Amino acid sequence: MIKKILVSQPKPASEKSPYYEIASKYGVEIVFRPFIKVESLSSKEFRQQKISILDHTAVVFTSRHAIDHFFQLCKEMRVTIPEDMKYFCITETVALYIQKYVQYRKRKVFFGSTGKINDLIPTMVKHKTEKYFVPLSDVHNDEIKDLLDAKKLQHTEGVMYRTVSNDFAPDEPFDYDMLIFFSPSGIQSLLKNFPNFVQGDIAIGSFGPTTAKAVRDAGLRLDLEAPSPEFPSITAALEDYVKKHAK
Helix, strand or coil, rough: CCCCCEEECCCCCCCCHHHHHHHHHCEEEEECCCCCEEECCHHHHHHHHCCCHCCCCCEECCHHHHHHHHHHHHHHHCEEEEECCCCEEHHHHHHHHHHHCCCCCCHHEECCCCCCCHHHHHHHCCCCCEEEEEEEEEECCCCHHHHHHHHCCCCEEEEEEEEECCCCCCCCCCCCEEEEEECCCHHHHHHCCCCCCCCCEEEEEEHHHHHHHHHHHCCEEHHHHEECCCCHHHHHHHHHHHHHHCC
């Protein structure tokens, strides 16, 4: 019987989230509690990479996290970003988020249309004299570096933020009938927080093939997997599961 579900993501911004509909329709409690969080490197850690941000004339942003941590670290290091710095963003949504920190001017903000870095490259090539800085997470591959090298663009990558386990407090209840995961690092965090975790009757759901693999690799039983031909979204899959297993 499913009564209380942990969704390992931040609480949805919109009251119209399908999660709330599932909760009220089937009388289940849904708790939003990320197992992982993203934090900035300290200015000392960043300085060890020997990167001078002001040597660059453009910044490449692949996510909103990258924007937050870039401006946060610049502020900590008292680096004043020049007015004419250009920003190249993976999507328009990411580009608009820059307004949180700087005045948005179309002549200095560029974005791709599909959310893939490959679609941003032609725009960057048009500005081949720029010196690009790419803020990254501690976990990243060399895809961007290789693409920029191939086009002979001047660029530097720097780690500015990392993903860490969002640990449970000793007195924090862990009385869930179901856990939903969205990344392999969520599974790692579960096992770090609860090294003697016994699944028993607790149902586990996952979104995305790498997360599903991480659940199985950890020797856990996967009860719900999305996306699937039948259920393209995690909420559609969850609703079907809850319908069958709610009280």
